Amino acid sequence: MKSDFTYDLLIIGGGISACVFASKYLKNNITKKIALVEIGRGLGGRSSTRISKRFKGWKLNHGSPNFNISNSKNNLLLKSYIDELLENKFIKIDDSDTFFLNQDLNSDTQKISKFSCGFNYLSLGSMSQLSQKIIESNNLKDQIDFYFETLIVDLKFNDKEWVITSKNGDKFKSKYLICSTNLLLHKRSLKILNINQIPLRKAISINYDKKIDLLLNFLEEQTFIPRLTFLIYTNENYSYKDFYSKKQRYFYLRKNLESKYKFERIIFQKQDNNRLGIVVHTKNIEFFNSYIIAKDKEVFKQKIITNFNKLFEDSSVVNKLTFDEKISIMKWRASQPTGTAVPLSLQFSRKCRIGFCGDWFEGEGFGRIEGSIISALMLEKQMNDLIK
Numbered sequence: 001m002k003s004d005f006t007y008d009l010l011i012i013g014g015g016i017s018a019c020v021f022a023s024k025y026l027k028n029n030i031t032k033k034i035a036l037v038e039i040g041r042g043l044g045g046r047s048s049t050r051i052s053k054r055f056k057g058w059k060l061n062h063g064s065p066n067f068n069i070s071n072s073k074n075n076l077l078l079k080s081y082i083d084e085l086l087e088n089k090f091i092k093i094d095d096s097d098t099f100f101l102n103q104d105l106n107s108d109t110q111k112i113s114k115f116s117c118g119f120n121y122l123s124l125g126s127m128s129q130l131s132q133k134i135i136e137s138n139n140l141k142d143q144i145d146f147y148f149e150t151l152i153v154d155l156k157f158n159d160k161e162w163v164i165t166s167k168n169g170d171k172f173k174s175k176y177l178i179c180s181t182n183l184l185l186h187k188r189s190l191k192i193l194n195i196n197q198i199p200l201r202k203a204i205s206i207n208y209d210k211k212i213d214l215l216l217n218f219l220e221e222q223t224f225i226p227r228l229t230f231l232i233y234t235n236e237n238y239s240y241k242d243f244y245s246k247k248q249r250y251f252y253l254r255k256n257l258e259s260k261y262k263f264e265r266i267i268f269q270k271q272d273n274n275r276l277g278i279v280v281h282t283k284n285i286e287f288f289n290s291y292i293i294a295k296d297k298e299v300f301k302q303k304i305i306t307n308f309n310k311l312f313e314d315s316s317v318v319n320k321l322t323f324d325e326k327i328s329i330m331k332w333r334a335s336q337p338t339g340t341a342v343p344l345s346l347q348f349s350r351k352c353r354i355g356f357c358g359d360w361f362e363g364e365g366f367g368r369i370e371g372s373i374i375s376a377l378m379l380e381k382q383m384n385d386l387i388k
């Protein structure tokens with residue numbers, strides 16, 4: 001049965017930006033009712049955790065494993081929010097071992113990755129739990145209804161309200177709409193949702209709102225980095241060669257090594273039962289494309305183990321794998337935005353009562369959690385100031 005739901009505010013997407021935005025909004029609007037609509041089974045989006053139904057007990061962060069703040073000095077809003085997360089014990093400073101492997105397979109300490117510069121933070125639970133805790137900490141009056149496994153496919157705007165429609169026909173209505181994903185604003189939606197017009201363009205016709213036109217123009221130039229993550233569930237007796245006991249351990253590969261082994265980085269993730277999960281990231285485009293067309297995906301799993309063993313052949317800390325490990329694969333067609341970032345001045349349209357947040361906005365945090373958090377904080381502040 002199709003239903004109609006009416007709220008004060010609708011949020012599309014349940015990634016970290018949506019959670020930060022919703023949390024702040026709930027704190028400042030204690031009487032409002034919100035709906036958060038997400039296609040996934042839970043919160044976290046690209047910074048979430050795979051809780052496998054097949055491999056019981058394993059929780060592997062399959063997107064972003066932690067996050068870094070490259071520069072909070074000039075941004076008090078961001079700095080005080082990170083302090084809040086630290087005080088609430090949702091995150092801690094990530095002092096895990098980080099190796100940057102060079103061509104001679106030695107490691108050095110010079111930080112080479114955009115994912116590790118500045119200050120690094122680790123969720124005290126899993127990455128999905130971080131998003132959950134952020135939102136729940138201010139959802140004290142159950143003001144928010146979550147609709148998971150719900151894909152929004154259509155947007156409509158009239159002067160009175162927004163009406164968003166899910167694939168199965170449910171309609172959600174409200175005066176204000178927040179899009180924390182740019183899928184419904186971007187040309188990739190045409191193929192993914194099998195539609196013939198970008199949903200936001202369909203909802204707001206050209207020349208109605210200059211801000212929306214500009215936003216859509218900027219997004220024309222935005223593309224996305226595809227990635228594969230291989231989740232390796234190691235055997236019961238698998239361990240490090242040394243006595244390392246922290247929750248995560250990172251190995252980044254320098255450019256030459258990356259093109260040789262096809263790995264971008266490898267993250268060891270200790271589980272609650274002390275077993276070691278390993279997540280291998282690759283953004284090599286030929287590797288990604290050959291994976292997409294391959295009929296036998298098992299070949300890729302074997303290749304990952306072969307390369308892993310070669311890479312760590314002489315390692316003093318990492319043991320080889322045995323080829324009988326279970327592996328699952330996560331395919332990210334749009335793991336991070338790249339190309340043109342959208343100016344923050346286009347985050348909110350008063351005329352259309354729509355706001356946007358996520359890692360696709362300009363700034364040092366573009367394409368990372370840092371950018372998602374800043375954009376969410378700024379959007380909430382802007383909306384609060386404007387709506388008052």
Ligand SMILES: Cc1cc2nc3c(=O)[nH]c(=O)nc-3n(C[C@H](O)[C@H](O)[C@H](O)COP(=O)(O)OP(=O)(O)OC[C@H]3O[C@@H](n4cnc5c(N)ncnc54)[C@H](O)[C@@H]3O)c2cc1C
Nearest residue numbers: 013015016017039045046047064152181335358359368369
């Ligand atoms: C493999 C990988 C590794 C990464 N590593 C790092 C790292 O080390 N450090 C770092 O800072 N960043 C990293 N990133 C990037 C980081 O994960 C993102 O910047 C961040 O999680 C984005 O959060 P967000 O809330 O802006 O967007 P998202 O997490 O993408 O949230 C948007 C949500 O909207 C949902 N959605 C989309 N369309 C619809 C629709 N039509 N209807 C309903 N729901 C919809 C999506 O399912 C998603 O949950 C990595 C990303 C990947 C994929």
